[in-house]
Amino acid sequence: MLSLVIWWTGLFLDAVILFRSFRGRSFARYPYFYTYFTCIVLVDLIRYFIYTHEPSAYRNWYWSTEFLSVAIGYGVILEILRHALARYPAVARFGSRILWTSFFAVLTYIACKSLTVTNWSAAATGAELERDLRTVQAFALAGILILITHYRIEIGRNMKGIIAGYGLFIALSVMNLAVQAHAGASIQGVLRGFQSYSFFISQFVWITALWSYQPSPKAPAAGRLESDYESLSRRTKEMLRALRERIPGKLKE
Amino acid sequence: MTSLILYCAIGAGLLVLLSLAVLRRPSRPEGSAEALLEARHALRTLQVGLLPQELVGRFFARDDLEYVVANAPKATARLFLEERKHIVLAWIDQVRQQIASLQDFHFGHSRHFVHVSLSSEIALAWEFATLRMVCRALYLLVYFRGPYGAQQIAGMMVAIAARVCILSEKSLAFLSPAESHALADNSARGSAPV
Numbered sequence: 509m510l511s512l513v514i515w516w517t518g519l520f521l522d523a524v525i526l527f528r529s530f531r532g533r534s535f536a537r538y539p540y541f542y543t544y545f546t547c548i549v550l551v552d553l554i555r556y557f558i559y560t561h562e563p564s565a566y567r568n569w570y571w572s573t574e575f576l577s578v579a580i581g582y583g584v585i586l587e588i589l590r591h592a593l594a595r596y597p598a599v600a601r602f603g604s605r606i607l608w609t610s611f612f613a614v615l616t617y618i619a620c621k622s623l624t625v626t627n628w629s630a631a632a633t634g635a636e637l638e639r640d641l642r643t644v645q646a647f648a649l650a651g652i653l654i655l656i657t658h659y660r661i662e663i664g665r666n667m668k669g670i671i672a673g674y675g676l677f678i679a680l681s682v683m684n685l686a687v688q689a690h691a692g693a694s695i696q697g698v699l700r701g702f703q704s705y706s707f708f709i710s711q712f713v714w715i716t717a718l719w720s721y722q723p724s725p726k727a728p729a730a731g732r733l734e735s736d737y738e739s740l741s742r743r744t745k746e747m748l749r750a751l752r753e754r755i756p757g758k759l760k761e
Numbered sequence: 762m763t764s765l766i767l768y769c770a771i772g773a774g775l776l777v778l779l780s781l782a783v784l785r786r787p788s789r790p791e792g793s794a795e796a797l798l799e800a801r802h803a804l805r806t807l808q809v810g811l812l813p814q815e816l817v818g819r820f821f822a823r824d825d826l827e828y829v830v831a832n833a834p835k836a837t838a839r840l841f842l843e844e845r846k847h848i849v850l851a852w853i854d855q856v857r858q859q860i861a862s863l864q865d866f867h868f869g870h871s872r873h874f875v876h877v878s879l880s881s882e883i884a885l886a887w888e889f890a891t892l893r894m895v896c897r898a899l900y901l902l903v904y905f906r907g908p909y910g911a912q913q914i915a916g917m918m919v920a921i922a923a924r925v926c927i928l929s930e931k932s933l934a935f936l937s938p939a940e941s942h943a944l945a946d947n948s949a950r951g952s953a954p955v
Binding site: 596597601602605639643646647649650654656657658659660661668671672675676678679681682683685686687689690 | 765767769771772775778779785868871874876877
């Protein structure tokens with residue numbers, strides 16, 4: 509019952525977030541994020557339909573759609589790269605390297621897994637596979653967060669929200685899926701519910717941060733020394749004044 | 762069980778990084794003349810004022826201590842040790858501050874430049890991190906063991922700081938705008954290169 513309440517509330521929040529994105533015209537500003545979000549809403553609706561009409565098929569559907577959401581989740585990381593690091597060419601270059609490396613790591617991992625696992629079943633190996641894919645995403649996101657922290661990059665309220673919401677979801681998913689893979693099929697149903705709860709938390713973060721459009725603050729370009737001439741001259745005058753006060757009579761105006 | 766702990770640690774690590782990235786203090790405006798001047802001042806203070814061999818050698822030389830111990834009462838020797846400890850701690854603190862200033866400048870500016878290489882950035886970040894760690898360790902050692910308890914680490918700190926200064930000097934030349942003399946024309950009359 510609680511799961512259904514969370515589900516309906518989640519769908520309501522999805523609708524509010526999408527409504528606000530059109531009203532505040534932020535859909536066009538963050539297209540990758542909102543495309544991801546729209547896909548997630550559609551996946552949720554399909555899941556709900558299957559859950560209520562064909563419960564026996566739900567498990568297989570769940571894992572296939574879950575892999576789709578993992579794949580399109582890269583759009584969110586791309587959006588973070590595009591907006592947070594775009595103004596800093598060096599950092600953006602490092603960030604895109606991280607993104608592509610992690611993306612190829614995922615492709616290689618899936619290729620290796622499909623070659624080595626003979627008895628392939630999405631539902632059976634689902635938790636383990638998704639855990640690993642989410643872990644690669646966690647590494648990619650961690651790399652970008654390290655860049656943002658290390659280079660002290662200014663990020664606006666919207667971007668902070670996107671990063672916090674998605675990061676929270678990924679971190680909680682990795683932990684939850686690790687427990688699922690460890691515990692086996694016995695409590696997978698219960699733990700899958702936790703996955704929805706973690707997404708529910710992210711929805712709250714997104715709805716708060718993305719209520720209205722607020723771009724990332726601009727950093728002044730490097731190398732414009734002339735623009736600071738006035739502040740330098742003011743500072744020098746202040747220092748001279750302080751010096752005069754300390755050595756009265758020695759320095760004349 | 763090990764894999765469970767490992768994945769939970771990865772998740773927790775991501776949460777820590779998230780909180781660091783979202784809740785950190787805002788950066789000061791970069792690209793300012795003030796930042797460049799501060800960095801140049803920090804570099805000069807380190808190279809001329811804080812890291813010369815003679816100065817560092819004097820801080821840790823045992824001659825003074827031996828002289829005081831041989832010629833003065835015990836209370837004076839104790840006072841001497843106490844004073845020397847304060848001087849060394851103040852010196853480490855100054856080095857730490859100037860290094861932090863250089864680091865701020867470098868990473869605040871390099872982010873704007875396209876031709877910064879990832880390997881050199883990682884190397885420099887590593888040098889800065891090592892130096893700050895060594896500074897901290899030296900501070901603690903001097904604080905608890907006195908001024909003559911960590912001469913080797915002090916030597917190590919000076920060596921790393923000197924390396925960082927050389928790298929920073931290069932980056933200051935690279936990251937700051939071209940000097941006006943770079944445009945000076947050295948060509949003969951009527952044969953100016955275009």
